[in-house]
Amino acid sequence: xxxxxxxxQRDIAARPDGAGMxxxxxxxxxxxxxxxxxxxxxxxxxxxxxxxxxxxTLFAExxxxxxxxxxxxxxxxxxxxxxTGCSRDRMPPHERSxxxxxxxxxxxxxxxxxxxxxxYQAGHxxxxxxxxxxGESNAVVFCNSVLGARTNRYGDFLDxxxxxxxxxxxxxxxxxxxxxxxxxxxxxGLDPAFLASEIAWPVLGSLYGREAGSDIGVVSGVAAxxxxxxxxxxxxxxxxxxxxxxxHIAGVxxxxxxxxxxxxxxxxxxxxxxxxxxxxxxxxxLSTAERPDRIDAVAxxxxxxxxxxxxxxxxxxxxxxxxxxxxxxxxxxxxxEIERRGLLDPLRDAGVTVVADTCVVxxxxxxxxxxxxxxxxxxxxxxYAPGNTGYAVLYGSLPxxxxxxxxxxxxRVGSEx
Numbered sequence: 001x002x003x004x005x006x007x008x009q010r011d012i013a014a015r016p017d018g019a020g021m022x023x024x025x026x027x028x029x030x031x032x033x034x035x036x037x038x039x040x041x042x043x044x045x046x047x048x049x050x051x052x053x054x055x056x057t058l059f060a061e062x063x064x065x066x067x068x069x070x071x072x073x074x075x076x077x078x079x080x081x082x083x084t085g086c087s088r089d090r091m092p093p094h095e096r097s098x099x100x101x102x103x104x105x106x107x108x109x110x111x112x113x114x115x116x117x118x119x120y121q122a123g124h125x126x127x128x129x130x131x132x133x134x135g136e137s138n139a140v141v142f143c144n145s146v147l148g149a150r151t152n153r154y155g156d157f158l159d160x161x162x163x164x165x166x167x168x169x170x171x172x173x174x175x176x177x178x179x180x181x182x183x184x185x186x187x188x189g190l191d192p193a194f195l196a197s198e199i200a201w202p203v204l205g206s207l208y209g210r211e212a213g214s215d216i217g218v219v220s221g222v223a224a225x226x227x228x229x230x231x232x233x234x235x236x237x238x239x240x241x242x243x244x245x246x247x248h249i250a251g252v253x254x255x256x257x258x259x260x261x262x263x264x265x266x267x268x269x270x271x272x273x274x275x276x277x278x279x280x281x282x283x284x285x286l287s288t289a290e291r292p293d294r295i296d297a298v299a300x301x302x303x304x305x306x307x308x309x310x311x312x313x314x315x316x317x318x319x320x321x322x323x324x325x326x327x328x329x330x331x332x333x334x335x336x337e338i339e340r341r342g343l344l345d346p347l348r349d350a351g352v353t354v355v356a357d358t359c360v361v362x363x364x365x366x367x368x369x370x371x372x373x374x375x376x377x378x379x380x381x382x383x384y385a386p387g388n389t390g391y392a393v394l395y396g397s398l399p400x401x402x403x404x405x406x407x408x409x410x411x412r413v414g415s416e417x
Contacts, residue, residue, distance in 0.1 A: 018066025030169035044163035047135030048156035071166030116331030133162035148254035180264035188221025202379030205237030237379025279417030286395035301329030322351035323408035
């Protein structure tokens with residue numbers, strides 16, 4: 001299939017400046033993907049501002065030097081530095097300097113300095129049916145699934161090129177026909193008390209991701225809307241264990257008022273009936289530490305914690321103090337809100353280090369401990385922490401994490417499948 005550029009797009013692509021470079025990147029990506037045209041987008045969320053090497057910084061600075069500016073609204077995913085000063089990292093001087101230059105370059109392009117993997121919590125919530133170009137796996141799956149906007153998983157540095165050019169390749173999840181569910185993930189056989197618990201959604205998301213892969217599925221058997229934080233956790237875990245960019249939940253998400261609609265009126269290719277044993281196995285898989293008698297740190301907030309989650313954390317701590325380092329990752333929008341609510345100082349008094357603008361899995365903030373055990377309630381942290389930090393992971397509910405942090409050793413109080 002041959003890509004057809006509009007005259008204005010061809011003119012921009014022929015320019016030697018930053019806008020021309022961005023348009024050429026998007027057009028070349030579209031050709032590789034087999035897209036017939038470029039479509040206008042309403043916004044972008046940029047994952048490419050996280051420092052992975054000097055080339056990323058130099059690329060962003062070249063766009064700035066070429067006079068590039070955004071054509072649409074763009075929020076920024078986490079960077080490598082906590083610019084709020086809430087937490088300290090162990091980055092070497094050169095890497096720290098280049099990471100800061102990279103963050104500065106994206107701001108110079110006109111991006112909003114949200115520095116969060118959950119832009120939907122910071123007011124960036126495109127309308128249902130809107131075409132956008134978002135990066136960051138959990139943000140993409142939330143945008144598609146919970147908001148009903150349309151995006152593919154745009155990686156570094158195609159995301160910023162789309163934001164500058166204002167267009168994206170017309171393929172994949174931008175097309176309504178590709179958003180129909182082709183499998184049913186039936187959780188109706190699970191204990192309602194488990195489904196109503198916080199721990200269920202990262203666990204089920206991790207199972208869903210392994211089972212679905214890149215297929216579009218619809219979850220059935222959910223009696224009521226579990227809330228945005230639960231859907232956030234489900235999507236993040238599913239995108240970490242699989243290549244999930246979109247899920248539906250019958251009766252909950254906007255493109256699935258019922259099972260039949262989610263399936264596009266066609267018979268599903270397969271049905272996965274989730275049993276308590278399957279859920280228990282999925283929960284066990286999230287831990288890599290084998291029966292530890294201690295924990296060395298607790299980290300929560302991947303995706304970033306919402307103000308509601310901070311309120312729950314403060315209530316669970318109830319004035320007690322953590323016996324091990326405790327990290328709570330969030331965006332500066334939530335940081336401002338919990339400070340306004342009077343929660344920040346009590347949390348710090350309880351031994352909680354609030355990490356803003358970044359997270360402990362993408363920048364070295366955790367204590368340097370090659371044999372350490374990290375406890376988390378995040379399915380995404382559980383997937384990535386061992387490889388990124390060297391810590392073994394112990395997975396549990398938020399109450400499990402709090403009680404374990406206070407005791408300095410594993411404590412189980414959460415719901416089981």
